[in-house]
Amino acid sequence: MPRHFLNILDIPKADAARVLARAKAMKDGGVRTRLLDGKTVILIFEKASTRTRVSFEVAVRHLGGSTVFLTPHESQLGRNEPLKDTARVLSRYADALVVRTFGQEKLDTLVRWGTIPVVNALTDEHHPCQVMSDVLTMFERTPDLGALKVGWVGDGNNMAHSWIEAAAQFGFALTLACPSAYGPDLEVVARATALGARLTLTEDPAEAARDADYLNTDVWASMGQEAEQLRREAAFEGFQLNGTLMALAKPGCKVMHCLPAHRGEEISEAVFEANADTIFDEAENRLHMQKAILEWVFEAL
Ligand code: CP
Ligand code: NVA
Numbered sequence: 325m326p327r328h329f330l331n332i333l334d335i336p337k338a339d340a341a342r343v344l345a346r347a348k349a350m351k352d353g354g355v356r357t358r359l360l361d362g363k364t365v366i367l368i369f370e371k372a373s374t375r376t377r378v379s380f381e382v383a384v385r386h387l388g389g390s391t392v393f394l395t396p397h398e399s400q401l402g403r404n405e406p407l408k409d410t411a412r413v414l415s416r417y418a419d420a421l422v423v424r425t426f427g428q429e430k431l432d433t434l435v436r437w438g439t440i441p442v443v444n445a446l447t448d449e450h451h452p453c454q455v456m457s458d459v460l461t462m463f464e465r466t467p468d469l470g471a472l473k474v475g476w477v478g479d480g481n482n483m484a485h486s487w488i489e490a491a492a493q494f495g496f497a498l499t500l501a502c503p504s505a506y507g508p509d510l511e512v513v514a515r516a517t518a519l520g521a522r523l524t525l526t527e528d529p530a531e532a533a534r535d536a537d538y539l540n541t542d543v544w545a546s547m548g549q550e551a552e553q554l555r556r557e558a559a560f561e562g563f564q565l566n567g568t569l570m571a572l573a574k575p576g577c578k579v580m581h582c583l584p585a586h587r588g589e590e591i592s593e594a595v596f597e598a599n600a601d602t603i604f605d606e607a608e609n610r611l612h613m614q615k616a617i618l619e620w621v622f623e624a625l
Pocket of ligand 2 (some may be wrong): 451
């Protein structure tokens with residue numbers, strides 16, 4: 325049975341700590357592997373990407389493998405060839421799929437009909453590779469993750485859902501402040517809570533910011549929600565990570581952002597630039613963490 329990475333809870337808790345340590349070791353340069361020698365990973369991207377695409381392509385090459393990049397525009401995916409047929413065809417050519425798409429159910433179809441591992445490179449519901457990389461970014465600075473208070477200010481979106489699952493895996497306390505009607509999926513919240521996640525949901529950004537060790541945000545309109553931009557700008561008024569909110573956080577609080585950032589919307593220019601070291605470490609850590617995730621996926625084969 326291939327091992328898949330569709331959301332953060334797909335990794336058993338003990339493995340999650342191991343993957344985190346492994347990513348750090350790979351970053352620190354103490355680990356060499358040709359794990360993917362002779363193997364091919366197909367990247368299927370139905371949405372735009374800079375970081376995820378490039379960091380996966382480079383990660384696979386560093387591990388000795390090669391990649392094929394597919395979009396709907398130049399493949400039969402854009403002409404409605406069923407995903408279940410695509411899954412069966414690509415499984416005969418390659419060793420894993422890394423997929424950025426819309427609904428999570430598309431990944432489920434690839435898993436159901438394919439015979440090779442599937443890795444989630446962002447869906448409408450989850451962005452697990454990003455948040456695992458963000459957890460590595462915190463871990464490098466403050467290894468005792470269970471002692472941290474993390475705040476999320478903004479949309480209860482794919483990133484928020486993966487943060488919620490990360491809270492269950494890694495033990496930090498997470499307060500999410502989202503405008504009414506833009507909160508996270510309560511099923512995701514319930515599942516993580518049942519696994520021990522310490523979550524607080526609020527509509528007050530000050531509550532998320534107060535005494536936070538790390539503060540996080542993301543765009544107000546995600547990919548696929550462009551038509552809602554203006555409505556969302558109105559709904560998210562007061563949810564910008566700026567100097568006023570930062571004044572409530574712990575001294576030394578770091579701000580994280582998965583990028584791309586919309587300065588002047590979810591984050592002020594000053595707060596972004598004051599935290600550029602952390603934010604660009606998150607981007608770098610995609611490379612290291614995704615190597616560790618690929619290793620975890622392939623060790624089951
Ligand atoms: N953070 C992130 O996933 O960036 P890309 O959309 O550029 O891949
Ligand atoms: N929530 C954003 C994340 C981009 C990396 C989106 O889905 O567009």
